[in-house]
Amino acid sequence: MERIKLAEDLSFSRLVYGLWRLANWKQSSGQTLDLLKYVYEQGVTTFDHADIYGSYTCEELFGVALAKEPSLRQKIEIVTKCGIVLPSPQRPNHKTHHYHTSKSHIIASVDQSLKNLQTDYIDVLLIHRPDPLMNPEEVAEAFETLKKDGKVRYFGVSNFKSDQLTMLQSYVSEKLVINQVELSPLVLENIEDGTMNACLENRLVPMIWSPLAGGKLFSDMSEKGVRVREALTEVQKEIGAGSIDEVAYAWILRHPAKTMPIIGTQKKERIQAAINALQYELTLDQWFAILHSSLGHEVP
Amino acid sequence: MERIKLAEDLSFSRLVYGLWRLANWKQSSGQTLDLLKYVYEQGVTTFDHADIYGSYTCEELFGVALAKEPSLRQKIEIVTKCGIVLPSPQRPNHKTHHYHTSKSHIIASVDQSLKNLQTDYIDVLLIHRPDPLMNPEEVAEAFETLKKDGKVRYFGVSNFKSDQLTMLQSYVSEKLVINQVELSPLVLENIEDGTMNACLENRLVPMIWSPLAGGKLFSDMSEKGVRVREALTEVQKEIGAGSIDEVAYAWILRHPAKTMPIIGTQKKERIQAAINALQYELTLDQWFAILHSSLGHEVP
């Protein structure tokens, strides 16, 4: 599988496996390990976490599975995130859903993630959401400390807009390598508001969450949803794809910023759809037909 | 006529002549040549094209006229654009209205423009619209190749917003010299969304399309249209201008970014109105009265 170079000594697989819903799948650690190995055998070596996924439980479920086959760690890249504080049965002292990006919180969050994931290092740590109270000097200090201590190799952000990206980067000495953002044929916000351009300008790669709009690509019965599904189906026929999600992945992969879609399913059929998409390069006619179906009109 | 310096060896006349509607005018090539010479004699030496104008026919009509008097070429500056793909009887293989900014497309488009315009070089080539699929590295390579080959002297963009401008510029080694944007007393978008400021920040000059809002300045019967016309008429009386379009041009010319309005008419009377406007410098009272008429309220 194609690999995307993020730094001199770091590359990700073009497709990333997301563990967002791992807790929902109610698997044994053996089943989880089998799934990870299956994904890995397809060429997907990059795994996306956040401290809060599964209400603070997914990292640990992954760590327990990984501990069954420790040699896997060196062959994969682990991304995790910090900065959201969530009320949760696992965190009874959390009162309000809020952000926390102080130096001490970032470092404590990473320490907990390392413990949960049963690993010595995170490949890339992301600030999960732009925090209106983010003190960029503190974040920069936290990043330096974590790098120096070997706990995190590289740093990035998630859901950051252009102003937040350039502001934080101006305080952080090392180049941020990732901005994880939402993009799908149904959700164009980050194309329309300049975030994708900001990624290109700042030379950081967008990881794409909800490439299938969290399943709405299949189920959204709004006018827009129906229109987009029709356009995807049309292109599916033209290219001989097996399903519309293949087309959606191919649509995202066509973007010049080297988008890395996150696969969020444990179903092998759906994982395979993402992998199949790598073989297609949509024509511009096809790409814009899908764009137009989402916009509801042609580009000017 | 005042000239605007865009580079060490390139300047444009303050007013630019636009060939957007050339095909609509149904002129013989002799009539077109006469018109070009008339415009030139007024001091307007810069001519604005795009590959797609007149559904891909305007460049050629201009080229045929120019070929009747080849000595004119060295005395004028030619701008053209690329990057839009339009379904058209002239391009039966075009299916969907879309953008195309690959290296090979840009170069092929310029080659066709050179042939149509019957010239060896374009003075400034613009990317016509911000393409969500624009690969800035490819655009930069295309620009370098075209410059090296002597086919295009300088480069710019059209309808680019701030994020698109700075992103592309960060990949293109040579300074972009133009951003062609819409501006008129009726259409303030590029003032309000920061695009005019981005032009000033990036030191590139805005060429202004639809300075009369495509004629709506005279005909728009909405509340806003009526209000703007009243404000223009008021100022017309104060300065003794011949018509409200003179005031509209003077309003645009007052902007500090050295705006270069594009004249899009073949009627000598209307061409003269644009030229007359150069003599007026609106007072701030006048300029803001027109702004307020368009906003529907005073500035804060």
Added chain:
Amino acid sequence: MERIKLAEDLSFSRLVYGLWRLANWKQSSGQTLDLLKYVYEQGVTTFDHADIYGSYTCEELFGVALAKEPSLRQKIEIVTKCGIVLPSPQRPNHKTHHYHTSKSHIIASVDQSLKNLQTDYIDVLLIHRPDPLMNPEEVAEAFETLKKDGKVRYFGVSNFKSDQLTMLQSYVSEKLVINQVELSPLVLENIEDGTMNACLENRLVPMIWSPLAGGKLFSDMSEKGVRVREALTEVQKEIGAGSIDEVAYAWILRHPAKTMPIIGTQKKERIQAAINALQYELTLDQWFAILHSSLGHEVP
């Protein structure tokens, strides 16, 4: 009181005293001097003016009071603004409310402010509003002249958005030190549109006008107003503050950009509320609870 360093030889008190309403208070110059001295004794050394406050009368009222105790001048910092032209009985030749940021206007405005304020120098001069006709080269020249002549020590802006800030800064050789913007629990615009981030990115400090939303914090009966007041009251109880305005000031002071709220009241009780706020550091739970009350929903 905490001081905020703006330049090697310039610092402001964390709280700033605003003279916006000085004319409304109908005080004798003796009463005004007493008020200034009272404020100064609380540690507030920075005083915020604009040429137009009180319809061009506030600077002079302040100057007359200051002249009664000239030794005070060296102990305080004076901010004033220019760039708005207001119809006013004091300026019968002003016709339209507009902006004026030409070199000659800026210099003339400062000369008048120096005369009104009965001082030899302004500590920081701000451009009051982003002027769509601002010629940044002229503004830069005006700043250089004023600095060279010792009339103004440092420069800044007011109500500038990100694009306006970076554009002007790119022309002005000296670093701008202030952006005076509106912020309160009721008015989040400058957080939401990236202006606060732009301040952090450009390393300039936001002075905050209307920290109590011009009194609406107490009186706004809209759903949002009621919600925010409830959230402020809740936090007031938690921290044992005397009133909700203390909480509002503390909420603003919590921002990492070293926000400097402007106190706009002559009532000692309300001045004291602002000073009291300096002792509180809201928890993140408290800060976000107030944010959520204003947004009407939690952060994502």
